[in-house]
Amino acid sequence: xRLRPKAASLNRNRAVYWKNDAMLRNSRLSYGLVAILFHWAxxxxxxxxxxLGYLTQxxxxxxxxxxxxYQWHKSVGFLILLLALLRLGWALSGAKPKPVAxxxxxxxxxxxxxxxxxxxxxxxxxxxxxxxxxTSPLMIPSFAFNLVLVPDxxxxxxxxxxxxxxxxxxxxxxxxxxxxxxxxxxxLYHQFARRDGxxxxxxxxxxxxGPGKRPAP
Amino acid sequence: xxxxxxxxAGLLICAAAAHAQTLSDLRGRYAIAPSSQIAFSVGQxxxxxxxxxxxxxxxxxxxxxxxxxxxxxNIELEPASVQxxxxxxxxxxxxxxxxxxxxxxxxxxxxxxxxxxxxxxAVIEGTLTARGITRRETFxxxxxxxxxxxxAFHVVGDVFRSPYGMDVGTPLYSNVVHFDMMLRGQRR
Ligand code: HEM
Ligand code: HEM
Numbered sequence: 549x550r551l552r553p554k555a556a557s558l559n560r561n562r563a564v565y566w567k568n569d570a571m572l573r574n575s576r577l578s579y580g581l582v583a584i585l586f587h588w589a590x591x592x593x594x595x596x597x598x599x600l601g602y603l604t605q606x607x608x609x610x611x612x613x614x615x616x617x618y619q620w621h622k623s624v625g626f627l628i629l630l631l632a633l634l635r636l637g638w639a640l641s642g643a644k645p646k647p648v649a650x651x652x653x654x655x656x657x658x659x660x661x662x663x664x665x666x667x668x669x670x671x672x673x674x675x676x677x678x679x680x681x682x683t684s685p686l687m688i689p690s691f692a693f694n695l696v697l698v699p700d701x702x703x704x705x706x707x708x709x710x711x712x713x714x715x716x717x718x719x720x721x722x723x724x725x726x727x728x729x730x731x732x733x734x735x736l737y738h739q740f741a742r743r744d745g746x747x748x749x750x751x752x753x754x755x756x757x758g759p760g761k762r763p764a765p
Numbered sequence: 766x767x768x769x770x771x772x773x774a775g776l777l778i779c780a781a782a783a784h785a786q787t788l789s790d791l792r793g794r795y796a797i798a799p800s801s802q803i804a805f806s807v808g809q810x811x812x813x814x815x816x817x818x819x820x821x822x823x824x825x826x827x828x829x830x831x832x833x834x835x836x837x838x839n840i841e842l843e844p845a846s847v848q849x850x851x852x853x854x855x856x857x858x859x860x861x862x863x864x865x866x867x868x869x870x871x872x873x874x875x876x877x878x879x880x881x882x883x884x885x886x887a888v889i890e891g892t893l894t895a896r897g898i899t900r901r902e903t904f905x906x907x908x909x910x911x912x913x914x915x916x917a918f919h920v921v922g923d924v925f926r927s928p929y930g931m932d933v934g935t936p937l938y939s940n941v942v943h944f945d946m947m948l949r950g951q952r953r
Contacts, residue, residue, distance in 0.1 A: 612862035612933050
């Protein structure tokens with residue numbers, strides 16, 4: 549079988565494998581590669597998605613464009629939801645890096661609250677969007693990227709329910725946009741005013757530090 | 766027993782004769798009555814879809830039962846009269862995303878060839894003009910009923926919408942528009 553040689557070579561490369569593993573996971577001092585990739589992929593998609601959501605409302609005079617933007621918005625939204633759920637699982641199963649040295653207790657608390665809220669919003673905002681699609685009497689299917697047919701949530705359809713979820717969705721989305729801006733501002737402030745390396749550690753995966761540490765080969 | 770089959774055979778012959786007789790009685794020109802139904806459906810992924818109908822239309826057909834090829838039909842409908850039961854869908858269909866009723870207020874069909882393909886049915890080829898684009902389309906008509914000076918045809922046909930510049934929403938919504946019409950003719 550073809551699998552054998554591959555498994556064998558994996559074994560041979562065990563030492564390298566362990567080292568990579570340490571880089572994948574968070575340590576007590578820094579973020580691992582997986583958290584970093586999740587962070588930037590979701591950050592870019594999430595911010596772009598707020599712009600896309602806004603455009604769905606600003607293009608009412610071009611119904612064809614508006615229709616297509618809606619479908620893109622829903623597709624990207626489901627992608628964010630999927631990534632955010634995977635990220636949540638990853639975050640819960642690993643270490644959370646300590647605040648960088650020199651952070652006050654109140655700052656650390658603010659950062660912690662901001663991070664948890666942002667993480668929650670990357671799940672709640674697409675869920676409320678899904679609720680709009682599921683309660684809309686238009687019954688437009690959710691066909692993510694024209695590839696995956698996403699079923700509707702079991703909610704009763706009515707114009708009123710659709711309007712309610714639209715409002716919740718919009719408020720949560722724009723509010724988390726503001727929070728994300730404050731969060732990004734704080735990161736830039738730490739990096740460039742305090743020069744404490746906060747932003748850099750979201751770019752450079754952890755290396756053999758903290759509990760993720762493995763014996764050197 | 767023999768007697769009964771003879772009577773049955775006799776009845777059948779009479780019925781057939783009456784049928785032929787009456788079919789040629791149908792010869793004439795008919796106006797398409799407002800009581801006709803022009804319904805359509807477009808499927809969507811996962812089942813269901815959009816079901817609608819047009820409420821404003823006009824037209825006429827000419828029937829030649831002895832020489833079906835001489836029969837013809839023309840029909841003109843106003844896409845602005847589309848009804849789906851959901852105003853947002855109707856406005857979308859009227860907009861320049863689909864029918865563009867402001868620029869193209871009518872959709873027309875003119876037959877170019879009628880060919881009988883059954884005792885009560887015919888294949889109708891013709892040109893369909895929508896959004897300023899004219900293409901050849903085919904429908905199938907079956908005599909559905911008659912009553913004095915009026916008669917009805919059940920007409921069905923599938924039309925691809927993308928060639929008419931109405932591809933919006935594919936493949937979420939099917940490219941095929943299925944027409945299901947009950948055209949009632951009133952003899953002129
Ligand atoms: C992280 C993911 C998402 C973000 C950040 C987001 C953001 C937004 C924003 C900013 C708007 C404009 C609100 C307004 O100005 O009224 C919007 C509208 C909308 N979004 Fe999302 N969205 C996300 C996911 C989704 C998903 C997954 C769906 C559906 C499956 C969805 C469906 C909609 C719909 C239908 C609207 C229009 C609401 C209306 O009619 O007012 N969104 N979204
Ligand atoms: C584009 C501008 C952004 C910048 C510059 C930025 C920067 C950072 C930095 C430097 C950290 C690490 C903080 C620490 O040292 O503990 C971080 C963490 C985090 N950021 Fe952002 N961020 C941005 C956008 C976003 C957005 C849009 C979201 C969510 C929608 C987000 C969610 C998070 C979360 C949840 C964490 C906690 C760490 C984790 O669980 O991965 N960030 N961000």
